[in-house]
Amino acid sequence: MTRKYFGTDGVRGRVGQAPITPDFVMKLGFSAGKVLVDQGRKQGHLKAGERPEILIGKDTRISGYMLEAALEAGFSAAGVNVCLVGPMPTPAVAYLTRALRLQAGVVISASHNPYYDNGIKFFSAVGTKLDDAIEAEIEAGIEAPIACVPSSELGRARRIADAEGRYIEFCKSTFPNEFDLRGLKIVVDCAHGAAYSIAPHVFHELGAEVVAIGAEPDGLNINKEVGATSTAALARAVLASRADLGIALDGDADRVMMVDANGNLFDGDQLLLAVVRSRLRRGPVAGVAGTLMTNLAFEHALAELGVPFARAAVGDRYVLEKLQENGWLYGGENSGHILCLDKHTTGDGIVSALQVLTALREEGGDLHALLARLELYPQQLINVPLGKGFPWQDHPGIHAARREVEAGLAGAGRVLLRASGTEPLLRVMVEGRDAEKVSAAAEKLASAVREAVSA
Numbered sequence: 001m002t003r004k005y006f007g008t009d010g011v012r013g014r015v016g017q018a019p020i021t022p023d024f025v026m027k028l029g030f031s032a033g034k035v036l037v038d039q040g041r042k043q044g045h046l047k048a049g050e051r052p053e054i055l056i057g058k059d060t061r062i063s064g065y066m067l068e069a070a071l072e073a074g075f076s077a078a079g080v081n082v083c084l085v086g087p088m089p090t091p092a093v094a095y096l097t098r099a100l101r102l103q104a105g106v107v108i109s110a111s112h113n114p115y116y117d118n119g120i121k122f123f124s125a126v127g128t129k130l131d132d133a134i135e136a137e138i139e140a141g142i143e144a145p146i147a148c149v150p151s152s153e154l155g156r157a158r159r160i161a162d163a164e165g166r167y168i169e170f171c172k173s174t175f176p177n178e179f180d181l182r183g184l185k186i187v188v189d190c191a192h193g194a195a196y197s198i199a200p201h202v203f204h205e206l207g208a209e210v211v212a213i214g215a216e217p218d219g220l221n222i223n224k225e226v227g228a229t230s231t232a233a234l235a236r237a238v239l240a241s242r243a244d245l246g247i248a249l250d251g252d253a254d255r256v257m258m259v260d261a262n263g264n265l266f267d268g269d270q271l272l273l274a275v276v277r278s279r280l281r282r283g284p285v286a287g288v289a290g291t292l293m294t295n296l297a298f299e300h301a302l303a304e305l306g307v308p309f310a311r312a313a314v315g316d317r318y319v320l321e322k323l324q325e326n327g328w329l330y331g332g333e334n335s336g337h338i339l340c341l342d343k344h345t346t347g348d349g350i351v352s353a354l355q356v357l358t359a360l361r362e363e364g365g366d367l368h369a370l371l372a373r374l375e376l377y378p379q380q381l382i383n384v385p386l387g388k389g390f391p392w393q394d395h396p397g398i399h400a401a402r403r404e405v406e407a408g409l410a411g412a413g414r415v416l417l418r419a420s421g422t423e424p425l426l427r428v429m430v431e432g433r434d435a436e437k438v439s440a441a442a443e444k445l446a447s448a449v450r451e452a453v454s455a
Contacts, residue, residue, distance in 0.1 A: 005142070006135040008315035010121025012110050015063040020118050022070040024142070028120060029074020031141035032104070033155075035134060037080060040103040040125065051155070053081040055097050057088035057163075058108035059194040059252050062219030063118045067108045071120070076155035077148040085163040087217075089194045089253035090121070091348035092167040098127035098345065099166065109194065109252040112229045115220045127345035129317050164198055171202045174343045175354045179361040181208035185243040189234045191227025192217040193251035199350050203247075206354075211241045214248075223250065228257045228336050228349070235263035245367040249349040254316070255336030256349035258356065260368040268336040269298040270371045271356050275340060276307065276330055278359035289322040289331030289339075291315070296414045296431050297377045298334075314418070316347045377413070378435035380442035383425045384449045392417070392426055392449065401448030405430065405441045413438060415445065 005011045005019050011028065013020040019028075036054065040046040054075055058064035064087075072082050080103075085096065090107045097105030105123035113119075122130045122138075130138075148154075186208045190196040192215070200212040213233060214226035226233045228250040238246040238259055246259040258266050272288070279285050287308035290298060294311060302309045312322040316337040323331050323341060332338035338352035360370050392398055398417070406415050413432025420427060426449055430442040 003132070003136060003139060005139055008317060009111065010107075010119050012113070012117065012119030015061075015116055015118050020063075020067070022066055025067050025070040025120065026074040026077075027142050027146060028138070029071040029106075030078045030146045031074075031144070032106070032122065032138045033075045033078030033080040034141060035137045036104045036122075037078070039134065043125075046103065051079070051081050052103045053083055053100075055083045055085065055093055055100065055102050055105040055160075056108065057085045057090075057093040057096075057105070057194070059110075060087050060192060060196065060217035060219060060222050061108075061110070061115050061118055061251075063115075064108050067118060067120070071106060071108070072157055074146070076157070077146055078155065079149040079153045080155040082155060082157040084157060084159045086159075087194050087196070088163060088167070089198065089249075089348070089350070091254050091344060091346050091351065092163070092194075092198070094123045094127040094346045095167060095170050095344065096160070096163060097123050097125065099170070100160075101125075107252065111252045111254070112191075112223055112227065112250040114224070115222050123346070128320065129346065168198055168201050168205070171198075171348075171350045171354065172206060174351045175206055176358055176361075179358065181206040181357065183207075184245070185209040185211070185241065187211045187213060187234060187237045187241060187243045187246040189214045189226055189228075189231075189237070189246065189248040190253075191223050191249055191251050192221045193223065193227065193249065193253060195249050195253035195350065199247075199249060199253065202350055202354075211237065211243060213237050227251060228255050231257050231259065231265050235259050235265065239263050247353045250336070253349045254347045255333075256338065256352050257336050258353065258367065258371070260371070261366060262368065264368060264372070266367075266371040267376070268332050268334045268338055269295045269376065270374045271336070271352065272330065272332040272338050273298060273301055273374045274359045274370055275338065275352070275355045276302070276305070278355065278362055279330065280305065280307075281362065285330065287326055287328040289319050289326070289328060291319060291333050292416055292418060293334055293429070295334060295376045295379065297374060301374055320346070377431050377433055378438045379429065379431040380439050382428045382442050382446040383420070383423075384428055384446050384453070386419070386424050386426050387453060388424060390453055392419070392452070395452050397452045397455075398449055401445050405445050408441060409437070413441070415441075417445075417449075
């Protein structure tokens with residue numbers, strides 16, 4: 001399905017440039033309000049005469065104030081009441097939308113992007129990301145002029161004062177009652193983002209001694225040299241404070257990375273395997289979903305455990321679709337998006353970290369002993385510029401080079417060619433057990449692509 005504005009994670013772009021402008025966002029709010037209200041009535045979530053309500057949360061970007069006001073105006077014009085919660089993690093909006101029985105949730109965030117980007121993403125009444133068909137319906141209504149409802153039917157806005165406390169208690173509820181975090185010193189990097197006033201409290205209230213970094217947002221510093229996409233600051237802080245481990249969230253707190261006491265970094269694949277092993281102690285795990293970028297070592301580790309594995313397209317929404325398709329509960333991306341559908345409807349950095357800490361308490365020992373058992377295979381990624389519309393999928397020279405590289409790996413590696421969704425690039429990725437062989441194979445395949453493009 002071709003979409004003009006919605007990408008894999010809502011609408012996103014540079015603030016002040018289409019589509020992230022006040023006028024567009026107001027139209028988006030109006031169209032979304034009309035569509036989501038219609039959906040609510042069709043699905044029975046709205047009773048006759050009941051005024052629909054939608055939750056709006058945001059991260060700490062300075063542009064959030066402007067976009068929040070524009071969205072609120074659009075929803076009000078459509079006759080929709082708005083609940084405002086201010087800075088709030090993306091998964092918190094998903095939870096609160098479901099817990100408060102609202103028609104939808106909206107997050108104003110560009111996740112791990114710099115402050116000058118922003119975006120809008122939606123959650124359904126049950127706390128899941130919207131289906132493609134609903135997003136397409138919202139897009140179709142954006143071009144139409146805003147037809148404001150009569151004044152007596154305009155939406156109102158109210159602020160939910162206890163939203164942070166509700167979400168903190170929810171996060172804590174996903175950690176077993178028989179365990180606590182006493183005796184652990186944990187550095188929590190909030191990326192100067194949406195979890196800055198939430199994440200430290202969660203881990204502290206469970207008993208840990210918490211050192212918070214990246215918890216002083218100024219509207220311009222979100223994700224800047226901190227957080228899950230820039231973990232050097234976390235490693236330094238763990239070493240400097242002699243902490244037992246560190247947890248890094250991204251700007252909207254839906255992904256997580258962790259480091260051990262020596263500053264060694266562990267990614268989403270390694271964290272997810274620890275969660276799966278923990279669940280296996282309680283019973284069978286039907287299957288696990290990853291993406292095209294999931295490390296081959298993770299797939300091999302699951303095979304040794306007798307757990308089925310399936311790959312989805314890159315993006316946590318596609319991991320969720322794969323889980324729903326197969327009736328599975330666990331999945332994720334190496335970037336740190338982890339889905340535990342027995343705990344939440346969406347990826348949640350804080351909840352995911354708590355599941356890893358549950359595994360740590362079950363096994364005893366330290367984080368390195370828990371996570372280092374999955375040794376990731378070397379992976380080489382090379383970005384090759386592509387001309388617009390270049391038919392790389394059907395090019396015989398690229399196909400021949402790929403077959404040759406795959407034959408050289410002899411079943412001990414994997415090749416992935418993937419066009420970037422945001423840039424005119426072909427991503428050439430090779431991974432396997434032998435680092436030198438992987439590097440040489442990636443360079444060989446990238447050279448074949450460059451030659452094909454230049455010809």
